[in-house]
Amino acid sequence: MKVVEIERPGGPEVLRIVERQRPRPGPGEVLIRVVAAGVNRPDVQQRRGLYPPPPGASDIPGLDAAGFVEEVGAGVKTLRVGAPVCALVNGGGYAQYCLAPAVQCMPIPRGLNFIEGASLPEVFFTAWNNLIWLAHLADGETLLIQGGASGVGMAGIQIARHLRQATVFATAGSPEKRDVCLSVGAKVAVDYRGAWDDEIRKHTGGAGVDVILDGQAGPKTQRQLDLLKMDGRLVFIASHEGETAEVNVRSLVRRRLTIAGSTLRPRTADYKGRLARELVAQVWPLIEDGRIKTHIHQAVQFHQVEDAHAILDENRQIGKVVLVLDPAIATTVPGPMQPF
Ligand SMILES: NC(=O)c1ccc[n+]([C@@H]2O[C@H](COP(=O)([O-])OP(=O)(O)OC[C@H]3O[C@@H](n4cnc5c(N)ncnc54)[C@H](OP(=O)(O)O)[C@@H]3O)[C@@H](O)[C@H]2O)c1
Known part of the structure; x- marks a missing residue:
C-alpha cells in the first residue's frame, strides 16, 4: 500500500x-x-x-x-x-x-x-473531550474559544451553541476567519492581536466568561485568567506560542479558577470509545439535520x-x-x- x-x-x-x-x-x-x-x-x-x-x-x-x-x-x-x-x-x-x-x-x-x-473525528473528539468532559461546560454558560476558525474551534463553537446553549466568543486572525466564527454561532469574534480581553469584557457587561479553550498559550495566560468569572476554567489543548507562563496564584485561589490541559492521542481505546459513543448519540443527529456543519x-x-x-x-x-x-x-x- x-x-x-x-x-x-x-x-x-x-x-x-x-x-x-x-x-x-x-x-x-x-x-x-x-x-x-x-x-x-x-x-x-x-x-x-x-x-x-x-x-x-x-x-x-x-x-x-x-x-x-x-x-x-x-x-x-x-x-x-x-x-x-x-x-x-x-x-x-x-x-x-x-x-x-x-x-x-x-x-x-x-x-x-x-x-x-x-x-x-479528531476535531469533534477534541472539542467534546475538552469542553464537555474536562471544562464541564454547563447549560447557558459563556465560552471563549481562541483560534475559533480552526477545525477544533468551529466544532467547539457549534457544540457549545447547540448542546449547551452557551454564549460563545471567539478570537481569530483575519476578518474572513472572524466572519466564519460568527456564521457557525459565535456571538462576537475579535482579533487576538488587539485588546481582545477588553472587547469581550465589554460584550459581557464586565462579567467575563466561564470557560476559555486555547491552543496557543504563551504570554497571555494572566489576561485569560483575569477574564474568567468565579469558578472559571481555562483549558489548554496546545502551547504553540509558549510553553510557560507566570500567573497570579492569589487571584487563582481567591476566584476558585481551574487551569487544565489534555492531549487526546495517548488516551486508551476505552476512553476514546466512550467519546465516540457520546458523539454519535449527541452530535451526529445535529450534523444529520444540518444544525452542526463541517x-x-x-x-x-x-x-x-x-x-x-x-x-x-x-x-x-x-x-x-x-x-x-x-x-x-x-x-x-x-x-x-x-x-x-
Ligand atoms: N490536545 C489535543 O488533544 C489536541 C488535538 C487536536 C488539536 N489540538 C490543538 O487544537 C488546536 C486546533 O487544532 P486544529 O487542527 O483544528 O488547528 P488548525 O485548523 O490548524 O488551526 C489552528 C489555528 O490557530 C491559529 N494560530 C494562531 N497562532 C498559531 C500558531 N503559532 N501556530 C498554529 N496556529 C496558530 C491559526 O488561526 P489564526 O489565523 O486565527 O491565527 C490557526 O488557523 C491546535 O492548537 C492543535 O494543536 C489539540
Missing part, C-alpha cells in the same frame, strides 16, 4: 509517498480502506519533530479517516466488512489502509460524503500531501483540510448501510 512517511523533521518537503506492507488487524481492531483522511495540526507538529507518536502507535501521520471496513480482527462484533465508517485512529491515516480500534469507528453521519466524514477548507489529492501541509504551515485554512486517497468515490455519500 502507499503511505506517507516523514523522512526527517522539517517542512512539507520531508513528506514522502512510499510503499509499505498492508497491516493486519489485531484483536478488537479493523482495517479500513481509506477514501479520505483528515489533516490536523498535530500532524504538522509530528512532521516538525515536535510531537512524536506515543509508544505502539503508527509512525505514519494522520489521526482520522473515512472509508470502508476491509478486514475485521478477532472479537469484533459491531462492524462487518464493507461497512462505511469514519474513525479516530492512533496514527496511520495518511495511507491507503489504516488500522483502527473498532470502538473508535463511527457511522458517517447520513448525508455526508467521505471527505466530510474524514473531517469530523467546513471543508480544501480537499487535497494524496500525491499533493505537501500542499496540504503548506496550507496549515501558513495558517491559510478555515476549518478542515482533507487528503483524498480515492478520488473516484470521495464525494459520494455512502448508502444507508450503516455499521451499527
Whole structure:
C-alpha cells in the first residue's frame, strides 16, 4: 500500500509517498480502506519533530479517516466488512489502509460524503473531550474559544451553541476567519492581536466568561485568567506560542479558577470509545439535520500531501483540510448501510 512517511523533521518537503506492507488487524481492531483522511495540526507538529507518536502507535501521520471496513480482527462484533465508517485512529491515516480500534469507528453521519466524514473525528473528539468532559461546560454558560476558525474551534463553537446553549466568543486572525466564527454561532469574534480581553469584557457587561479553550498559550495566560468569572476554567489543548507562563496564584485561589490541559492521542481505546459513543448519540443527529456543519477548507489529492501541509504551515485554512486517497468515490455519500 502507499503511505506517507516523514523522512526527517522539517517542512512539507520531508513528506514522502512510499510503499509499505498492508497491516493486519489485531484483536478488537479493523482495517479500513481509506477514501479520505483528515489533516490536523498535530500532524504538522509530528512532521516538525515536535510531537512524536506515543509508544505502539503508527509512525505514519494522520489521526482520522473515512472509508470502508476491509478486514475485521478477532472479537469484533459491531462492524462487518464493507461497512462505511469514519474513525479516530492512533496514527496511520495518511495511507491507503489504516488500522483502527473498532470502538473508535463511527457511522458517517447520513448525508455526508467521505471527505466530510474524514473531517469530523479528531476535531469533534477534541472539542467534546475538552469542553464537555474536562471544562464541564454547563447549560447557558459563556465560552471563549481562541483560534475559533480552526477545525477544533468551529466544532467547539457549534457544540457549545447547540448542546449547551452557551454564549460563545471567539478570537481569530483575519476578518474572513472572524466572519466564519460568527456564521457557525459565535456571538462576537475579535482579533487576538488587539485588546481582545477588553472587547469581550465589554460584550459581557464586565462579567467575563466561564470557560476559555486555547491552543496557543504563551504570554497571555494572566489576561485569560483575569477574564474568567468565579469558578472559571481555562483549558489548554496546545502551547504553540509558549510553553510557560507566570500567573497570579492569589487571584487563582481567591476566584476558585481551574487551569487544565489534555492531549487526546495517548488516551486508551476505552476512553476514546466512550467519546465516540457520546458523539454519535449527541452530535451526529445535529450534523444529520444540518444544525452542526463541517467546513471543508480544501480537499487535497494524496500525491499533493505537501500542499496540504503548506496550507496549515501558513495558517491559510478555515476549518478542515482533507487528503483524498480515492478520488473516484470521495464525494459520494455512502448508502444507508450503516455499521451499527
Ligand atoms: N490536545 C489535543 O488533544 C489536541 C488535538 C487536536 C488539536 N489540538 C490543538 O487544537 C488546536 C486546533 O487544532 P486544529 O487542527 O483544528 O488547528 P488548525 O485548523 O490548524 O488551526 C489552528 C489555528 O490557530 C491559529 N494560530 C494562531 N497562532 C498559531 C500558531 N503559532 N501556530 C498554529 N496556529 C496558530 C491559526 O488561526 P489564526 O489565523 O486565527 O491565527 C490557526 O488557523 C491546535 O492548537 C492543535 O494543536 C489539540
